[in-house]
Amino acid sequence: MPVESLFPRLEALLPRVQKPIQYVGGELNSTVKDWDEATVRWALMYPDAYEVGLPNQGVQILYEILNELPETLAERTYAVWPDLEALMRAEGVPQFTVDAHRPVRAFDVLGLSFSTELGYTNMLTALDLAGIPLLAGDRGDDDPIVLAGGHAAFNPEPIADFLDAAVLGDGEQIAIAITEVVREWKAEGSPGGRDELLMRLAESGGVYVPKFYDVEYHADGRIRRVAPNRPGVPWRVHKHTVMDLDEWPYPKRPLVPLAETVHERFSVEIFRGCTRGCRFCQAGMITRPVRERSITTIGDMVEAGVKASGFNEVGLLSLSSADHSEIGDIAKGLADRYEGTNTSLSLPSTRVDAFNIDLANEFSRNGRRSGLTFAPEGGSERMRKVINKMVTEEDLIRTVTTAYTQGWRQVKLYFMCGLPTEEDADVLGIADLARKVIKAGREATGSRDIRCTVSIGGFVPKPHTPFQWAAQADHETVDRRLKALKDTLRADKEYGRAIGMRYHDGKPSTVEGLLSRGDRRVGAVIRAVWEDGGRFDGWSEHFSYQRWMNSAEKAGVDVDWYTTREREENEVLPWDHLDAGLDREWLWQDWQDAINDVEVEDCRWTPCYDCGVCPTMGTEIQIGPTGKKLLPLTVV
Amino acid sequence: MAQRLRVRYAKRGRLRFTSHRDISRAVERAVRRADVPVAFSAGFSPHPRISYVGSAAPTGVASEAEYLEISVTRECDPGRFRAALDASLPPGLDVLDVVEAGGGSLADRLECSVWQVRLPGADPALAGAAVERFKAADRIEVERLTKKGIRRFDAREAVLSLDIAEGSETTAGQASSQSCVILRMVVRHAVPAVRPDDVLTGLRLVADFAPPSPPEVTRLAQGPLDSRTGAPADPLDLDRDMTRGGDTGPASEHAVGDL
Structure with missing residues (x-):
């Protein structure tokens, strides 16, 4: 069935919207394939504005890998801004891909990449504009399979009603596997409709299909159990891990947009995973083990990517x-290679x-020494032990002083609050630290021309981390501590003017907390927010705390219960049936260690401490050194 | 600095939605991909020496005649330079002409522009009447929102000519027999700039003429006003005369390197 381009109809709307270039496609290295020659067609969505979504590595990697497959086509779609949304509704133009401007509903799979939960309302806008029923249960055989991935998919329960499926972990291999399942099912004449397709995907244990699981609750609201509701569906769904990143050197041909985006550079992942063990860090927990890309592959990717893109960073x-x-060796x-270019x-x-x-110096050979960033995360020694960020005050002062003496003028320090x-004293410790940094810096350089900026984010407990049981601090507490810190810095005559402070108020973190550790009952809140006009929740100018709270009340959801309540060891958590490889007992032990200020070393350099990932997932740490060197490019 | 080149380029089709900043990033990247030996400014953060001449066609407006100047560190053959840069730019940003800069300022030569405005669905008779009223007026005050707020200025005097071009007709065969009016105007560059949408505002003011759908505007040419034709001449001709070469001539003998 031929699918027509929506561009002529869209084009008539573009003179009336802001930044129309973001909707026209045609990026360098983008791909438009023949619709009819493909048997499996993916629409990939990053559910945020184009300027944020385009540079996303995950989408670019999958886009390239899928388009390299024969008889497979992948196009991209992004969240449209409210000005275009209104015109599209008025003129009946559905959600489109930017590559060939095809209607999203015509694709077989709509794959959404969720780096953050704040994209959930944008997903609903896209589904609605596409003409795809919001609820998975209302979809028919003509609708795409709506599939979520990305870090937020490690607890997709709040959006379970809107999803047909979710995948956990690295997408490269599972995207190909899903493509083959869909291809086979279509070749057989789509037997059993979308239910059978979903069943085939679920059977493998590699794709989570929420509707094949029932959630039962205790009278007090806690989850009693989550269980498959039909035979053949596995009790737990496992994450995917790509081993040997050298075999997956993507993106090879990075997308180069005409529109301005948030990252104007060619990015290469030099490794995946992290075992530093910072207890707040969901990424570090769910992407284990560490898998390095080799120095030579990194060198080849950088060379090819710069050549193919023209990026200068x-x-x-x-x-x-x-x-x-x-x-x-990579830095040097x-x-x-790029000296003088x-x-x-x-x-x-x-x-x-x-x-x-030393690395930063190497990277700034051409003389740009503006700012350096470090992340001690916790303001006091005790706090850093709790979060397992093993940095002493002495380390920090020495490091920052070295930076100042080597010509860096500005140092930025990242912290968390809550x-x-x-x-209170832990947060005020940030001021203390910043003062000591400036004092030591002035003494070492003999100059008053140095600055330190402290940047503070609100902490949100995340699933699959030792803090998944923790009570989230309420936003009043966070705001009160931040205000005290600000007042302290402002009152400091000696150092205050050399110290900048950047922070956000605590309210968005409360909503993020609700969505991060929510269960299926939170879906009603998301829907109510969206129906009330909620869009682009990651943007402060669009985010409305009041709207979220009103909608929660309307949906009968107690936000505090989900956020500020500490969980017991044996409470069934909404994501317990989703397996990131981490041993639940180890996570609990690590949570107890946190409370008792006990630190854990990195398993790359010390014996395994049994977090559980490698044996469960059949993976292993892959690190160098390879001993190889990068050669300078020969000048022709 | 070895050489300065003057480039005429077009923005066409869907790339008319690029802003001036979008174009400048695209050109910088294209220059890098094409391995053009572009000169960089000295200083703390070096920038490629590329300057855009004249006032850029606004976002959403297509153009066949935008100009930039680029400095290179070794002499390049303009013809090969044109081909290399064009191949490296996305389709729709097309390099039409490259000459070695002669003396004088190119900006000073860009005295006026020819604009074509397609008005799909507009009534040719009403458009014709509006154009006549416009031309009959001495002065037509219009308002436009600029960065400095709402400005009020005359949109009549800068318009050297305004005509309904050939091709305007009721196209038979198309569904609902869509008519289309094509305006063609030569407008002198002035301060504040009078743009085609200001002329359309003028047509609305003098004759209550309003096109039913968004106008499709293209800048066809810009250059020094040729008093014989009442239209702009090619602004790069002077450079060609001075350097006796350029894109249309045979490859210069002194060209070295790949370009």
Whole structure:
């Protein structure tokens, strides 16, 4: 069945919207394949604005991998801004892909990548604009399979009613596997309709189909159990882990947008996973074990990616990039290669040690030494023990002082507020630390021209972490502590003016907390918020705390119960049937260790402490060094 | 600096929705991909020496005649440079002409523009009457929202000519027999700039003429006003005369390197 391009109808609307270029597609390295030659067609959505969604690595990787498959087509779609949404509704233009402007409803699979829960309302907008029923139970055989992935999919329960399926973990191999299941089912003439297709996907244990599981509750509201409601459906669904990143060197041909986006650079993942063991960090827990990409593959990817894109900045991505076993050689090798080419290198540097400064110096050979960022996360020594961020005050002062003496003028320090066991003094400790940093910096450099910015985020307890049982601090407490910190810094005549403070109020964290640890009953809140006009909840200008609270009340959902309530060891958590590989007993023990200020070492360099991931998932730590070096490019 | 090149480029089709900033990023990246030996500014954060000449066609407006100047560190053959840059830019941003800069300021030569405005669904008779009323007026005050707030200015004097172009007709065969009016106007560059939408505002003010759907605007040319034709001449001709080369001539003998 031929599918017509919606572009002529969309084009008539574009002169009337902001930044129309984001809707026209045609990015360098984008792919438009023939509709009729494909048997399996994916629409990939990053449920946020184009400027945020386009650079997303996950979507770019899957887009490229799927389009490389024969008889398979993948296109992208993003959240449209409210100005275009209104025009699309008025003119009856459905949700479209930006590649060939095909209607999203015509695809076989709509794959959504959720980095954050705040994209849930945007998903509902897209489904509604696409003409796809919001509730999975209302969909027919002509509707796509609505499939969620990304970190938020490790607890998809709040959106379970809107999803047909979810996958946990790395998407590369499972996306291909799903494609083959869909292809086979279609080739057989789609026997049994979408139910049979979902059953085939669920049977493997690699795809979670929420409607094949029933949730039972205790009278007090806690979950009694989550169980499959038909034979053949496994009790637990497991995450996917790609081993050997060298075999998956994507993106090879990065998308280069015409519109301005939030990351204008070519990014290469230098490894996946992190075993530093920071207890607040969901990413570190659910992406284990560490799997490094080799120095030579990284070098090849950077060279090809820069050539194919024309980007003048390269980012080396991972959860803690300085931890790559050959990061020193990678940094030097790339700096040598690109010296004098006006290509800059960046490293999201968060580890607090002197080695990081050596790296930063290498990356700034051409003279740009503006700012360095470190993440001690906790304001007091005790707090850092609770969260297992093993940085002493001494380390921090020494590292930052070194940075100042080597010409860096501005240091940014990341912290969190609202951590478990936190007291007012822990947050005020941030001011103390910042003062000491400036004091030491002034003494070491003899200059008053140095600055320190403390940037503070609200802590949200996440599923599959030791803090999944913790009580989230209420936003009044968080705001009160932040205000006290601000007042303290402002009152400081000696150092206050050299210290900047950036923070957000605590209310959005409460909503994020509700969505992170929510269960299926929270879906009614999301829907009510969306019906009340909720869109783009990750944007402060669109986010409305009041709307979320009103909708929760209307839906009969007690927000405090989901956020500020501490859970007992044996309470069934909404995501317990979803397996990130982490041993539940180990997580509980780590939670107890946190409360008792006991730290845990990184398993890359110390014996295994039995978090459970490697034996459960059949994976292993993959780290170098390989001993290989990057050669400078030969100049022709 | 070895050489300065002057480039005429077009933005066409769906790429007319690019803003000036979008274009400038796209050109910078294309230059890098094409391995053009672009010169960089000195200083703390070096920038490629590319400057955009004249006032850019607004977002949503297509153009056949936008101009930029680019400095390169070694001499390039303009023809090969044109092909390399064009191949590297996305389709729809097309490099039409490249010459080696002669003397003088290119910006000073961009005295006026020719605009084509397609008005799908508009009535040719009503449009014709409106155009006549417009031309008969001495002065037509319009308002436009600018960065500095609402400005009020005359949209009449800068309009050197305004006609209904050939091709305007009721196209038979199409569903609902869609008519289409094509306006063609030569507008002198002035401060504040009078743009085609200001002229459309003028048509509405003098004759209550309003097109039923969004106008499709294209800048067809810009350059020095040729008093014989009443239209702009090619602004790069002067450079061609001075350097005796350029895109249309044979490849310059002094060209070195790949470009």
